Amino acid sequence: MERKTNVKLVTISVFVATFMTAIEGTIVSTAMPTIVGSLHGMEIMNWVFSIYLLTNAMLTPIYGKLADKVGRKPIFMIGIIIFIIGSSLCGLAQNMMTLIIARAIQGIGAGAIMPVALTILADIYSIDKRAKMLGLNSAAWGIASIFGPLAGGFIVDTVGWHWIFFINVPIGLVLMGLIAYFLVEPKREKSKVPMDILGSVQLMFVLLTLLLGFQLIGDGGFDLKVFLCLGASVLFFIMFIFVEKRAKDPVIDLMLFKNSTFVIVNIVAALISGFLMGVEVYIPMWMQGVLGKSAGIGGLVLAPMSILWMVGSFIASNLMEKHTTKRVLTIGLSITLLGGIFLVLVPATVSFVWFFAISSVLGIGFGITITTTTVTAQSSVDPSEMGVATSFNTLARTIGQTLMVSIFGVIINAVTTSELAKSTLKVDSDVMNQLVNPHTANTIPADLLRPLRGMLYTGLHNVYVVGIGLIIVAIILNSSVKKKIVNE
Known part of the structure; x- marks a missing residue:
C-alpha cells in the first residue's frame, strides 16, 4: 500500500518549525545583556540580530526556487540541518565575532524554514482551508513573542545563555524525523536544465548590498558607505535582470x-x-x-x-x-x-x-x-x-x-x-x-x-x-x- 502524507503530523511539524525560528528573535533579545556581559562586545551587539536577518533574506528566494525544482522535503530538511549547526556553534561561541558568524549560519538555515513551511501548507491544504492554517501558523509568532522573553530569562538564570541556542538541537532533530517519515512527496522528474547559478549569485549580491545599506542607515544615517551599498545594489540588480532574461531556468521567472x-x-x-x-x-x-x-x-x-x-x-x-x-x-x-x-x-x-x-x-x-x-x-x-x-x-x-x-x-x-x-x-x-x-x-x-x-x-x-x-x-x-x- 502506497504511503500518504500524514497531514496532521506534518502540519504540527510546520508549526513547531515556525515557532523555533520565530522565538529566536525574542529569546535572544532577552539574553543579549547577559551575552554581551559574557563575551564583551557591546559595540557590535546589533550585528548578532542584523546578520541573522541578512543571511536569512539573501537565501530565501534561492530556497524557494530549489523547493520547486527538487522538492519541498529535501530543502526543508537541509534548512533545519543548517539551522541546527548554526545553533550549536552559537552555543559554543567564546567571543562576539564567533557568535556573529554562527548567527549568519543560523540565518542561512532559517531562510529555508519559513518560506518552505508556508509552501508545504499550500501543498497539503486547498485554498479554502489554507488561510485558516496560515492563521494557526502565524499564532506561532504570537506565542513566541510572549513565551520567548519568559523562556529566555528562565534559561539564562538557570542553565546559562548557551542553552537558548542548544535547545534548538533536539527540537530540530525531532522535526527532521517527523518530516522525513510523514511527508510523502510525489517523485519529481529530474530536470535536465541546470540551476541558474549566476542569477542566484547576482540576486544574493542585490539583497546583500540593499539590506546592508539600509542597516547602515539605521546605524548612523546617510553617509558614503550607504550610498556605495545602494549604488552597488542598483548595479547588481541591472546585471541580475540581464542574466535572468537569458537564463534557461531563471531563479525568479521575470514573467x-x-x-x-x-x-x-x-x-x-x-x-x-x-x-x-x-x-x-x-x-x-x-x-x-x-x-x-x-x-x-x-x-x-x-x-x-x-x-x-x-x-x-x-x-x-x-x-x-x-x-x-x-x-x-x-x-x-x-x-x-x-x-x-x-x-x-x-x-x-x-x-x-x-x-x-x-x-x-x-x-x-x-x-x-x-x-x-x-x-x-x-x-x-x-x-x-x-x-x-x-x-x-x-x-x-x-x-x-x-x-x-x-x-x-x-x-x-x-x-x-x-x-x-x-x-x-x-x-x-x-x-x-x-x-x-x-x-x-x-x-x-x-x-x-x-x-x-x-x-x-x-x-x-x-x-x-x-x-x-x-x-x-x-x-x-x-x-x-x-x-x-x-x-x-
Missing part, C-alpha cells in the same frame, strides 16, 4: 512580474510589514519613554495584536470564500488604517490601557491583510512556481521591514535632535537613550522629564504619520487588484 495581482499583493505585503515594524519597535518605546512604564508593560500591550492576528486570519479565510481579493484587502487595510489613525491622534498622556485596544484593532487588520496577500501570491501563479512565489512574498515582507525600520529610525532621531536643538534644556543628545531605558530614566531630573517626553512623543507621532502614508499607498494600489479567490 511573474507581468502578473499584476502578484506584483500588487507583494508590494502591499511589503508596505504593511514596514508599518508593522513601526508598531512592534516603537509602541514599547512609547510605553517606556513617554509613559514611564516598565519593559514588561511595553511588551504586554502588544500581546493582543499577536493573539488577534490569528483571529484576523480566520476572518480572511471566511471572506476569501465569498469576496474578491480587492474587497478582502480593503477590509483588512481599513482596519489597519483605523489602528494607525488612533496612534496618531492619541495624546502623549493617554493611559497605557488604551494601547490594548489599539493593539487589538491592529492585530485583526494585520491578520486579514498579511494572510490575504500570502494566499493570493500563492494562488495567482502556476503550482509549479508556488515555492518561488511564497519565498518572494516572504522576501518582500523582509525588505519592507528592513527598509522601514531604518527610515523610522532616521525620522525619530532627526525629530528628537531637532527638538533638543530648539529647546533651552542644557542636556546632551544621549539623554534620549537614557529616557527610553526604564533603568536609567529615573536618573533624569524630574523637571526635565516632561519636556523630554514631549520631544519623544513628537518623534513617535511623525513615525506614525509616515506609517499611515504607507497604509494609504497600499489602499490605492489595492484598488487595481482584480483577481477573485475561488476554491480551485
Whole structure:
C-alpha cells in the first residue's frame, strides 16, 4: 500500500518549525545583556540580530526556487540541518565575532524554514482551508513573542545563555524525523536544465548590498558607505535582470512580474510589514519613554495584536470564500488604517490601557491583510512556481521591514535632535537613550522629564504619520487588484 502524507503530523511539524525560528528573535533579545556581559562586545551587539536577518533574506528566494525544482522535503530538511549547526556553534561561541558568524549560519538555515513551511501548507491544504492554517501558523509568532522573553530569562538564570541556542538541537532533530517519515512527496522528474547559478549569485549580491545599506542607515544615517551599498545594489540588480532574461531556468521567472495581482499583493505585503515594524519597535518605546512604564508593560500591550492576528486570519479565510481579493484587502487595510489613525491622534498622556485596544484593532487588520496577500501570491501563479512565489512574498515582507525600520529610525532621531536643538534644556543628545531605558530614566531630573517626553512623543507621532502614508499607498494600489479567490 502506497504511503500518504500524514497531514496532521506534518502540519504540527510546520508549526513547531515556525515557532523555533520565530522565538529566536525574542529569546535572544532577552539574553543579549547577559551575552554581551559574557563575551564583551557591546559595540557590535546589533550585528548578532542584523546578520541573522541578512543571511536569512539573501537565501530565501534561492530556497524557494530549489523547493520547486527538487522538492519541498529535501530543502526543508537541509534548512533545519543548517539551522541546527548554526545553533550549536552559537552555543559554543567564546567571543562576539564567533557568535556573529554562527548567527549568519543560523540565518542561512532559517531562510529555508519559513518560506518552505508556508509552501508545504499550500501543498497539503486547498485554498479554502489554507488561510485558516496560515492563521494557526502565524499564532506561532504570537506565542513566541510572549513565551520567548519568559523562556529566555528562565534559561539564562538557570542553565546559562548557551542553552537558548542548544535547545534548538533536539527540537530540530525531532522535526527532521517527523518530516522525513510523514511527508510523502510525489517523485519529481529530474530536470535536465541546470540551476541558474549566476542569477542566484547576482540576486544574493542585490539583497546583500540593499539590506546592508539600509542597516547602515539605521546605524548612523546617510553617509558614503550607504550610498556605495545602494549604488552597488542598483548595479547588481541591472546585471541580475540581464542574466535572468537569458537564463534557461531563471531563479525568479521575470514573467511573474507581468502578473499584476502578484506584483500588487507583494508590494502591499511589503508596505504593511514596514508599518508593522513601526508598531512592534516603537509602541514599547512609547510605553517606556513617554509613559514611564516598565519593559514588561511595553511588551504586554502588544500581546493582543499577536493573539488577534490569528483571529484576523480566520476572518480572511471566511471572506476569501465569498469576496474578491480587492474587497478582502480593503477590509483588512481599513482596519489597519483605523489602528494607525488612533496612534496618531492619541495624546502623549493617554493611559497605557488604551494601547490594548489599539493593539487589538491592529492585530485583526494585520491578520486579514498579511494572510490575504500570502494566499493570493500563492494562488495567482502556476503550482509549479508556488515555492518561488511564497519565498518572494516572504522576501518582500523582509525588505519592507528592513527598509522601514531604518527610515523610522532616521525620522525619530532627526525629530528628537531637532527638538533638543530648539529647546533651552542644557542636556546632551544621549539623554534620549537614557529616557527610553526604564533603568536609567529615573536618573533624569524630574523637571526635565516632561519636556523630554514631549520631544519623544513628537518623534513617535511623525513615525506614525509616515506609517499611515504607507497604509494609504497600499489602499490605492489595492484598488487595481482584480483577481477573485475561488476554491480551485
